[in-house]
Amino acid sequence: xxxxxxxxxxxxxxxxxxxxxxxxxxxxxxxxxxxxxxxxxxxxxxxxxxxxxxxxxxxxxxxxxxxxxxxxxxxxxxxxxxxxxxxxxxxxxxxxxxxxxxxxxxxxxxxxxxxxxxxxxxxxxxxxxxxxxxxxxxxxxxxxxxxxxxxxxxxxxxxxxxxxxxxxxxxxxxxxxxxxxxxxxxxxxxxxxxxxxxxxxxxxxxxxxxxxxxxxxxxxxxxxxxxxxxxxxxxxxxxxxxxxxxxxxxxxxxxxxxxxxxxxxxxxxxxxxxxxxxxxxxxxxxxxxxxxxxxxxxxxxxxxxxxxxxxxxxxxxxxxxxxxxxxxxxxxxxxxxxxxxxxxxxxxxxxxxxxxxxxxxxxxxxxxxxxxxxxxxxxxxxxxxxxxxxxxxxxxxxxxxxxxxxxxxxxxxxxxxxxxxxxxxxxxxxxxxxxxxxxxxxxxxxxxxxxxxxxxxxxxxxxxxxxxxxxxxxxxxxxxxxxx
Numbered sequence: 506x507x508x509x510x511x512x513x514x515x516x517x518x519x520x521x522x523x524x525x526x527x528x529x530x531x532x533x534x535x536x537x538x539x540x541x542x543x544x545x546x547x548x549x550x551x552x553x554x555x556x557x558x559x560x561x562x563x564x565x566x567x568x569x570x571x572x573x574x575x576x577x578x579x580x581x582x583x584x585x586x587x588x589x590x591x592x593x594x595x596x597x598x599x600x601x602x603x604x605x606x607x608x609x610x611x612x613x614x615x616x617x618x619x620x621x622x623x624x625x626x627x628x629x630x631x632x633x634x635x636x637x638x639x640x641x642x643x644x645x646x647x648x649x650x651x652x653x654x655x656x657x658x659x660x661x662x663x664x665x666x667x668x669x670x671x672x673x674x675x676x677x678x679x680x681x682x683x684x685x686x687x688x689x690x691x692x693x694x695x696x697x698x699x700x701x702x703x704x705x706x707x708x709x710x711x712x713x714x715x716x717x718x719x720x721x722x723x724x725x726x727x728x729x730x731x732x733x734x735x736x737x738x739x740x741x742x743x744x745x746x747x748x749x750x751x752x753x754x755x756x757x758x759x760x761x762x763x764x765x766x767x768x769x770x771x772x773x774x775x776x777x778x779x780x781x782x783x784x785x786x787x788x789x790x791x792x793x794x795x796x797x798x799x800x801x802x803x804x805x806x807x808x809x810x811x812x813x814x815x816x817x818x819x820x821x822x823x824x825x826x827x828x829x830x831x832x833x834x835x836x837x838x839x840x841x842x843x844x845x846x847x848x849x850x851x852x853x854x855x856x857x858x859x860x861x862x863x864x865x866x867x868x869x870x871x872x873x874x875x876x877x878x879x880x881x882x883x884x885x886x887x888x889x890x891x892x893x894x895x896x897x898x899x900x901x902x903x904x905x906x907x908x909x910x911x912x913x914x915x916x917x918x919x920x921x922x923x924x925x926x927x928x929x930x931x932x933x934x935x936x937x938x939x940x941x942x943x944x945x946x947x948x949x950x951x952x953x954x955x956x957x958x959x960x961x962x963x964x965x966x967x968x969x970x971x972x973x974x975x976x977x978x979x980x981x982x983x984x985x986x987x988x989x
Contacts, residue, residue: 517743519947520953521742524956524969525553526941528583529885550978553969566745567622567741569741570603570740573739574739574753578643578644584756586599588755589696592756593704598638599638599756600637601648601751604775606778607747607748608878608947634667641674641678643684645752647681699758735885737885740945748954752774752775782877890929891925911957915942925939940960967979967980
C-alpha cells in the first residue's frame with residue numbers, strides 16, 4: 506500500500522475524486538512536440554495531485570475545485586487568469602463560475618460542519634459567476650465569494666448569481682480581501698502575439714482558434730501551437746457527497762469587448778444538480794413490481810365506478826387491496842373523474858450500471874425504493890456553440906429526464922456527431938461547435954463517483970486520478986500521447 510493511501514483521512518462516507526480540463530480545440534500531434542506536451546503534463550499532474558491531497562485530507566469540494574482552478578489561473582499555459590487572451594481592442598476580460606450540488610438533499614440546509622464545510626448559502630444559491638473581470642488575480646475566487654455571500658452579509662451582492670464589472674471586483678477587494686493586480690501583470694508575450702496575428706487575418710474569422718505562435722522564449726523553437734480555447738475547469742467530489750464544478754477563462758482570442766461566453770452562463774458551460782429517482786429493480790422483485798403496475802392500471806381504468814364493479818365481483822377487493830365501500834360518489838363527480846388523464850407508464854433508459862432493469866413509474870404509494878444521483882459538469886471549447894445548445898444543462902437533462910447514465914448523456918452533446926457538432930452545420934471545421942466536457946456522477950448508494958469526459962475535436966487537456974494506480978494521469982488525445 507502506498508504512503509499516500511496510508512495517510513488518507515476521510516471525513517464522510519464517499520470516496521473523493523476529481524478531474525481537471527485545460528482546454529480543447531484543434532490540437533494535433535504534429536503541433537504538439539514532446540517538450541511542449543511535457544510542460545502541460547507537468548503542470549496538470551502537479552495540480553491534480555495537489556488538489557487530490559486536499560480532498561483526501563478532508564477539504565470540501567468547493568475549496569478543492571476553486572484551489573485547482575486558481576493554480577491554473579497562475580499558469581500562462583492556460584487561457585485564464587495570467588494566460589488570458591486579448592479582445593480585439595487589446596484588453597483582457599476574464600470570466601469564472603462555480604456551481605454546487607450534493608447527493609444528500611439535507612446538505613443545503615445543514616450547518617457547514619455537517620455538509621463537509623460548504624456554507625449553506627452556497628447550496629441556496631447553487632451557482633455564481635463573474636463577468637468582465639479585469640483586475641482580480643483569481644477570478645474563480647471572486648465567483649466563489651459571490652456564491653457564499655447573501656444579502657444579510659453584503660448588501661450589494663444580495664442573492665444574485667451573476668455579476669459583472671468593476672463594482673463586484675471592488676467588493677472583492679474591499680470586503681473579501683481578494684488580490685488586485687495591474688493589467689500589466691496579466692499580459693503575456695504569447696497571447697499578445699496571438700492577438701496581433703489574429704488582427705492581421707483578412708477574414709477575421711474563427712480560423713484563428715488554433716494559431717502558430719512563437720515559443721522561442723521557452724526554448725521550444727518557433728512555429729509550435731497552443732490552443733486559444735484553453736478554458737480551464739475542475740469538477741470535484743468530496744467525501745460528503747458534494748460535487749462542485751468550477752470554470753475560468755479569458756474567452757476567445759480577439760473577441761468583441763463586452764462579449765459574454767458560456768463559462769459564466771449557467772447551463773451552457775457548467776452545470777451541477779442532484780435528484781431523486783426510482784431505484785433499479787432487483788431481478789427477483791420484477792414480478793412483484795409488474796403486479797403493482799397492473800394493479801395501478803386497473804385502478805386508473807375503474808377509478809370512478811370501481812365500487813359498483815366490486816359489489817358484483819367481491820374478490821376484487823382482496824386482489825386490489827381496497828377498503829370498505831365509502832359513501833356514494835355523486836354522479837357528476839364520477840363523470841368528471843372519467844375525464845381526468847390516465848397515468849402513463851414508460852420504461853425509461855437504463856440508469857447507471859443497471860442495464861435493462863430500470864424501474865417503471867408506479868402510481869401514488871407504489872413507487873419502488875428511490876435513490877439520488879448527483880452530477881457536475883464543466884466545459885471548454887467554442888463558447889458560442891455551448892450557449893446555443895445550453896450544452897451542460899442538456900447533458901444533465903438527458904440524465905435526469907431520460908434516466909441515462911452520464912457516460913451516455915455527455916457524448917450525445919460533446920462527443921463525435923453530438924449536439925455541439927451538429928449545431929455548427931456547414932461551418933463545422935472552422936472551429937465552431939468544437940469542444941469537450943468533463944464531469945462526475947455519483948449515485949448515493951455506490952459511495953464512489955464515476956469520472957466522465959468526451960470531446961469532438963482534436964484534443965482536450967485533462968487530468969484525473971487513476972484509482973487503481975493511486976496516481977494522477979494526464980491525457981490530451983483519445984489515446985495516450987506516447988502511442989502516436
